Amino acid sequence: MGILDTKDLEELEKEVIRLARSYPKETKKFLQKQGNKLKARAIKKAKSKLKEKTGNYLKGFKRGKVYKYKEEEDTVRVYNYMPHAHLIEYGHRIVGKNGKEHGFKKGHFILEEARSEFQDEFIKAADNFVDDIIKKGGF
Template sequence: MAKFDFSELTKFEEDLLELAKDLDKGKHAKKFLRNSGNKLKRRTVNAAKSKTNKRTGNLIKGIKRGKPYKYYVDGSMAVRVYPGSPAFHAHLIDRGHRIVDKNGKEHGFKPGVHFFEAGAKEYEGQYYEDTQKFIDDLLDNHLL
């Protein structure tokens, strides 16, 4: 009858559980999400610059990266890029809007340029690579 030594497998299991506790605290994940959010913001700003003729800087300055937060539905962590000021009308440029005069008469529709979607789509492939590298680094640093 063969005997199996499970001591290394048990140590690996303990290391994985310890890593899961560290991830639950969120220190490593928050740093990764902040960096990813900054990269997404840069891509969004570049998309806004290329798709609009606005050169005053208010549109560009208004694009912000939020704080990493726990998503309320499933507890996963997320970060967002959004137009900063509620008074600033970046959503009108991004999604489009009706053209209305002061009397309320509609004169047409100005289509949106969708720079938030363009920035997200442009960063999507890089995000998967960054996530894979983050997981590999986390496992290498924690389990060795």
């Protein structure tokens, strides 16, 4: 058995603290990059599913800021800020000028489908990110 020196433990502690300080900046960059990829995927999905190419719906996709979700997890949100986006996303009643209902337009669920398709790619990227952080830390 080897002898454990307290000096080695102190050096390990300093390395862990240094790694912990650099972690938030690296995480923020990583999440912003992944959010941009998800936004691009959502726009691509919207272009393929929607017949209407005019309007501002495609311009409305945004990546939000990185924030703490429930005070625990770092999160980034991709959304569409256009006032009619929820109608395209979830569907709506079709109502004539006289107020008579003519049916229901089903939603396309573009953001949900883009998120589910992107999930596997994100998990792989997150695993690589964690490996890189550990390697940079010298562990």
